[in-house]
Amino acid sequence: MITRAKVQLHTLLLLIIVVHFSQPVCVDVPSETEAVLGKPMKLTCISCMKREEVSARTRVDWYYLPKQDQNIIQDPIPIFVYKDGHPEETEGPWLGRLVWNGSQDLQDVSIRIRNVTFNDSGTYECQVFRKFEFDYFTPSVTETKVIELTVKEKASEDPAALYSEIMMYVLLVFLTFWLLVEMVYCYRKISKSDEQVQDTATNYLAIPSEHKDNPAAPVTE
Template sequence: MATCKNGSCWTPAMLLLLTVGFCSPVCVEVPSGTEAVQGHNMTLLCISCMQREEVYAITNVEWYYEPPDSSGNKSLIYRYDGKPRETLGSQFKGRLLWIGSKDLQDVSLILQNVTITDAGKYFCHVNRTLHFEAHQHSIQNSVTIDLIVTEAANEDFTSVLSEIMMYILLAFLTLWLLIEVVYCYRKISKSEEVTQESVTDYLAIPSENKENCSVPVEE
């Protein structure tokens, strides 16, 4: 039976879909940043959303690194196969921190204390085995990050433009306020001059004629 409210009708199926849409966690595959600063930490972002979150899955993750001009030679630097672990003997030993989510849709790493030699390509390979009632299905996903390492952070053009616009706005507001002050001062001065002239003219009138006179009041 459909439920109607304010002229709109909802079937039970539509209500169920709406409820699931609001209750289900949202996973968005956001691309990783590609510029790191020497001496700082860098997040190597790898998000691989599951299409069927209600299906039980086993997830394995492998991170590879390829130095610049290495002719495609890459080495395994990190893996997750039930628990995160670092590959022994790599140049990143002790500097890779696993920050993957509990549902393993986010399998990112933090590269600590970045050095100039950390520049290069990083590959995140995700392999999921979905377990259905009658069969299993494997899906793979890969993310490539071309990392550039700089000695100092480059100032974002957007932030520079925002700062310039802020100073322009402050200058405009200051000028507008100054014009308003000058305008109000001149208006008050003119009003005082008119009042003073009226009082002077009134005092110059003989006393016997003052009963028929009144000092004009400036609106």
């Protein structure tokens, strides 16, 4: 009992240590750059933080960058703002069609476009401003990511997705065949074992009674 209690205590301590030191994994993945007309589209913007930076204050500004002309220089158009824990849309053709799609820890600061139109094609900029709150100083950092979005009437075929689907079906057929082979093998093995038991019982019954092992005679006083 003492040994079992020690093992359980050590296991509990190990689980506590693992949970304490484990942190959510942040993977910086690029955004999709192709949208389908009339469908929703996620503009992915990942800004990973280190463990000691989790307490930072975050502000996210999304801009649309018009095509620049040689004679006319246009400023970026603000289309979405996230600050103080609240998402805010700005005036313009995207009003009512942009939705906050970020994570709770603000490492994913993406937005989603509802009902994509051809006018949504163009360049988008995700600007992430973080102000860190350490004990003795409060540094800040700004990270900018650019997304080139193209809107098409129909989704183009992805060769990688088609290859993955084919491989999935091939693997499914292989696993089904392997399962059938295992079932047949196990059935034959069990049948052979039953036949051996039956043959042993038949041979035993065929032996004359005088050749069979006699049970020990009872002991009498």
